[in-house]
Structures are given as structure tokens and as C-alpha cells.
Amino acid sequence: MKTLDRKLAALKSDPNSKAFVIADAKDADMAFGVRAPGPRHYLSSVGERVARFSPEIWTRDEFNYRNLPEFLDIIREIVGQGLVDIMLMSAYVNEQLAIKEGLFAHHAVTPAARANDATDIWAIRHGCYSQEPSQPFRSASIDHIQCGQAACDPSQEPVPGADLGLYSMTFVNELEHDKRSLEAFATFRQESERKRFRYFLEVFDPNVETGIPPEKLGEFINDNIIRSLAGVTDAGRPLFLKIAYHGPQAMEELAQYDPNVIVGILGGSAGTTYDAFRLIHDAQKYGARVALFGRKINNAEHQLAFIEMLRLITDGRLDPLEAVHAYHGVLQEKKIPANRSLEEDTQLTDQVMSYDGGAPRRGRPIASVPIPQGRGAAPPKESSHPTSETREQSWPVTEEGKPDFSRMTAEHRRDYDRQRLKRTFG
Numbered sequence: 490m491k492t493l494d495r496k497l498a499a500l501k502s503d504p505n506s507k508a509f510v511i512a513d514a515k516d517a518d519m520a521f522g523v524r525a526p527g528p529r530h531y532l533s534s535v536g537e538r539v540a541r542f543s544p545e546i547w548t549r550d551e552f553n554y555r556n557l558p559e560f561l562d563i564i565r566e567i568v569g570q571g572l573v574d575i576m577l578m579s580a581y582v583n584e585q586l587a588i589k590e591g592l593f594a595h596h597a598v599t600p601a602a603r604a605n606d607a608t609d610i611w612a613i614r615h616g617c618y619s620q621e622p623s624q625p626f627r628s629a630s631i632d633h634i635q636c637g638q639a640a641c642d643p644s645q646e647p648v649p650g651a652d653l654g655l656y657s658m659t660f661v662n663e664l665e666h667d668k669r670s671l672e673a674f675a676t677f678r679q680e681s682e683r684k685r686f687r688y689f690l691e692v693f694d695p696n697v698e699t700g701i702p703p704e705k706l707g708e709f710i711n712d713n714i715i716r717s718l719a720g721v722t723d724a725g726r727p728l729f730l731k732i733a734y735h736g737p738q739a740m741e742e743l744a745q746y747d748p749n750v751i752v753g754i755l756g757g758s759a760g761t762t763y764d765a766f767r768l769i770h771d772a773q774k775y776g777a778r779v780a781l782f783g784r785k786i787n788n789a790e791h792q793l794a795f796i797e798m799l800r801l802i803t804d805g806r807l808d809p810l811e812a813v814h815a816y817h818g819v820l821q822e823k824k825i826p827a828n829r830s831l832e833e834d835t836q837l838t839d840q841v842m843s844y845d846g847g848a849p850r851r852g853r854p855i856a857s858v859p860i861p862q863g864r865g866a867a868p869p870k871e872s873s874h875p876t877s878e879t880r881e882q883s884w885p886v887t888e889e890g891k892p893d894f895s896r897m898t899a900e901h902r903r904d905y906d907r908q909r910l911k912r913t914f915g
Contacts, residue, residue, distance in 0.1 A: 493574040493599040493653075497728060497751070500778055504748040509773060509803040510729070512575035513796070514756075514783030515564050516603040516655070518557075519579045519628065520610040526560035527787040529553050530826075533562035561586065563792060568598045570793050572800045577601045577655055577781065580629035588637045588650045602634040604654030604688060605677065607670070609696040622666045622697050623659035625673035631686045641684075654681075655731070657691035660713045662699040671717060678725040689779075690714075690727035691755065707739025715746060729753050729779050734768060737775040744776025753779025759788040762795075762816055762834045766809035770802050790827055794819040810835060 496508035517525035530553075538558040555563075564586060568576055576598050578586065583602040586592040593600045609623035632641045635648040656677055658670050681688055692714055694706060701709050710732060718726060729751035734740060744752045754772045756765065765785040772780065782799070789795035798812040807815060817831050827834065886892055 490597075491574070491599045492571075492597045496574060500751055501749070506778075507805075508778065510574045510753065510779040511572070511796070511799055511803065512577055512601070512753075512779065512781040513567055513573045513786050514577045514781050515560070515582065515787070516577050516579045517783060517787070518582065519603050519606045520612045522613050524554050524614070526555035526557060527784075529555050529559070530828075531563075531790060531792055532559055533566040535562045535566075538562070565592060567792060567796065568592060568596050570796065571597055572796050573598060575599050575601050575653070575781070577603065577783075578651075579603055580634050583634060583651050584637045591649075599653055600651040601653040601655060601689075602629060602651045604629060604631065604634065604656045605673075607657055607659060609659050609693060610657070619696060622661045622663060623670065623693070624666070625658075625670050627673075627677070631680055631684050635684070635686065652685070652687055653728075654686060654688045655691055656688050656727070657693060658717075659693040659696055660710070661695045661697055662701060662709070667713075674717070678721065682725050688727055689729045689731055689753070691731040691781075693755075694733050707735030707742075710735070711739060711743045711746075714743065718750075731755050731779065731781050733757065734772050734777070737771065740772060740775040740777060751778050753777055753781060756780070756782035756785040759784045760838050761829060761836055762789075762813050763809060763836060764838055765795075766798060766802055766812045767837060769799055770809045773803055788828075790820055790825050791816075791823065 493510060496506075496510050499506040499508040517527075519525075532555070538556060540552075540556050542552065561582065564576060564578070564582070567573060574597075576593075578600065580602050583600055587600040605625065605627040606629075607623050607625050608621065609619050611618035630639070631654070632639055634654055635641050635650045635652060636645065637650060641648060656674065658674055660667050660670070677688075680686075692710055694710065695701070699709075714730060714732070730743075731753045732743075732755065734754045740752065740754075743750070754768065754777050756768070765782065769780045769782075780799070780803075786792055786795055794816055798807065798816050801807040801815075802809060802812050813835050814831070817827060817834065819825075820827050884892055
């Protein structure tokens with residue numbers, strides 16, 4: 490049994506299950522084009538696939554993106570690692586690896602393909618498509634995802650390709666645009682039901698100005714999700730949701746509404762390593778049971794180590810800061826240059842939730858939302874009896890004597906990290 494099926498069954502039978510699904514999104518060629526495979530600072534163990542550049546026109550330094558063969562090698566390596574549950578690809582990459590190569594036949598990872606590519610993910614160079622209100626669009630048909638041709642053989646079981654897809658919608662708070670998106674979604678659902686094709690639903694934040702205050706955007710998204718699925722019976726409902734993380738309150742509101750709805754988060758722009766690790770930790774704490782990271786994994790200095798840290802966090806074996814230190818330890822051991830210093834990589838940064846990574850607009854949240862103390866709640870007190878962990882410290886601590894990261898300044902965090910490094914590496 491695939492790990493995805495086992496975990497979904499556990500979550501359906503027990504809403505308190507600690508099962509957590511991690512998906513790697515390697516479908517960016519449906520958005521970014523040539524840049525989709527990402528920077529070449531990380532390659533698989535297979536190594537470089539020499540590109541045929543004319544030396545009088547290009548140098549490798551001038552074009553430092555992986556090519557598709559190098560990208561496919563990384564996917565093969567991640568699938569072989571077996572720590573992610575889903576590998577999301579474009580229909581074309583799915584054809585190369587799942588249908589033609591049979592990569593997933595003997596692995597526990599489930600292949601999936603992006604089933605639509607609405608215009609807000611058209612993030613090509615020099616283009617402005619993603620700045621316009623999102624319009625529904627589909628390049629891939631379900632048959633092409635399942636078997637690589639216009640009409641699958643109905644007797645072929647299981648399908649050679651993917652039987653799972655990602656469908657995305659973007660509500661922009663404009664009646665005609667949102668109505669068209671819902672009509673396209675209804676058409677897709679009906680086709681999926683006929684073809685016994687499973688899907689998960691991604692709901693992006695608005696990609697244009699909506700007039701909705703940032704602190705209310707989670708409510709807007711939650712209500713749209715529940716309202717849109719209220720007319721959908723079990724046969725046509727998504728396996729799980731994928732949304733931006735709008736903080737603990739919005740996450741808990743959606744996760745507790747219906748135990749049958751499994752909520753997942755998207756990763757957003759790359760950010761720091763601590764951004765990624767804190768995001769998956771906080772989202773899980775407040776009800777998310779799925780995380781789908783694309784650029785956060787694809788831009789990592791060592792993708793396999795990054796994924797391993799995500800799994801250690803969701804398994805409760807490392808906290809986010811410990812995972813950042815452990816990850817840098819791996820980079821140091823393997824002599825891989827880090828994109829940022831350890832000090833920089835333990836900072837939380839404002840992250841854009843739009844697919845194209847453009848400048849944030851009013852109404853877009855950041856990935857890391859402060860945890861509210863609640864109405865009338867007193868702020869945490871600093872302990873008068875620091876533990877051995879915090880005795881040589883200048884940063885704020887909780888009543889239990891543990892570091893209080895929510896109140897740390899940049900100077901506090903630097904002091905904390907220096908002490909942590911001293912204890913870890915001597």
C-alpha cells in the first residue's frame with residue numbers, strides 16, 4: 490500500500506491520528522518554464538547532464554538553471570528516498586517517469602499531476618499574466634494524466650500514470666470571475682468522478698487587490714472553501730485541501746469544522762530554512778495534516794536532507810530550530826556551501842504567498858503569523874529561575890524557563906543561536 494493511502498485511511502478513521510502527509514511539488518514547469526527546474530547548486534548523485542550551449546553565446550555562469558534531465562534525476566532520487574508521500578509533477582514529467590519509466594511501480598510514493606493551470610500561475614519571464622484576475626484554464630486532460638493519450642483503455646487497471654491530481658482555484662472577490670472558476674471546477678469534478686480520478690483541491694489567496702484586510706483573508710478563504718464544497722457529495726469531494734497558512738486561528742477554524750475535511754498547507758516562496766520548518770511545525774500544531782512544498786524543497790542546498798528534516802519535525806523528533814541547526818550540520822559535513830549563514834537562516838521573514846513570488850499586495854498574508862495570546866491574556870513572564878539551558882542567556886523565556894521565540898528580537902536570536910552552536914559543536 491502507498492503511504493498516502495495508509496495515512497489518509499488513518500486520518501479518516503481517527504481525526505486525532507498523528508499521520509502527516511508530505512508532498513513534493515515538482516510541477517513548476519507548468520508555471521515558470523525554463524527556470525522551473527531551479528538553480529544548479531544542487532544536483533542528484535548522478536551529477537551533471539551537460540547542456541549544449543554555444544560557448545560564444547553562453548557560459549554556464551550566465552545560465553545557472555538545471556535542465557530537465559537533471560531535474561528528473563532529482564525526482565528519481567527523492568522518490569527512492571521514500572520520505573515524501575506524494576510527488577506532484579506536470580503531465581509531461583508524469584508521462585516520462587510514471588508511464589514510460591514505471592518509476593512509481595515499486596515505490597511507496599504516489600505520483601500526482603497538476604490537473605489545471607489557471608492563469609495566476611503563468612509566471613513566465615517578462616509576462617504579466619499572473620497580475621490579472623485568475624481565469625480558469627486546463628492544459629492537461631485526465632486521460633493524458635492517467636495513460637498518456639486522449640482516451641485510456643477502460644480495462645487497464647491500474648492506470649500506468651497518475652490517478653491523483655491537483656486542481657487549483659483562486660477566489661478574487663469578484664462575482665463573474667469567481668463564478669467562472671466554480672463552473673470550471675464543477676466540470677472537472679464531474680469528469681473526475683466518471684474516470685475514477687482522485688484529486689486534492691488547492692485554493693490560492695487572491696492574486697489581485699480585493700479590498701479584504703489581510704487579517705480577514707483567512708476567513709474569506711475558509712468560507713469560500715466550505716461554501717463551494719457544501720453542494721458536493723462524497724463521490725466528488727477532494728481527498729484533502731491545500732491552502733496558504735493564515736495563522737493558528739484560521740487553521741483551527743477550518744480544521745475543526747468537519748473532521749472529514751483534511752486540511753493541508755502550501756509552502757509559498759522559498760524564504761529561510763527556519764521559515765519552512767516553523768511553517769510546517771505550526772500548521773501541524775493547529776490542525777494541518779498535509780504540507781506540499783515546492784520551491785522550499787527545490788531551492789534547498791541539499792533536497793534530500795531538507796526533506797528528512799521536514800519528516801523529523803512532523804514526527805515530533807526535532808523542533809524547527811533544532812532542525813535548522815541539524816540541516817546546517819549536514820551541509821557542513823558534506824562541504825556544501827549554504828545559501829545563508831546559520832544566523833540568517835534562523836530568522837523568520839515575510840513571505841509572499843502568490844505563485845509568481847511578486848511583491849505582496851494588500852490582502853496577502855505572510856507565511857508565519859504570530860500566535861495570538863488571546864483576549865485579556867497576560868504576556869508570558871520571564872522565569873526568575875532559568876534552567877541550565879537558559880542560564881547564560883539574555884533572551885526572554887517562558888514561565889517554564891524555555892526560550893520564548895515569540896518575544897525574541899534579532900539580537901536575542903543571535904545570542905541564542907551562538908549558545909546553541911557552542912553546545913552543539915563545542
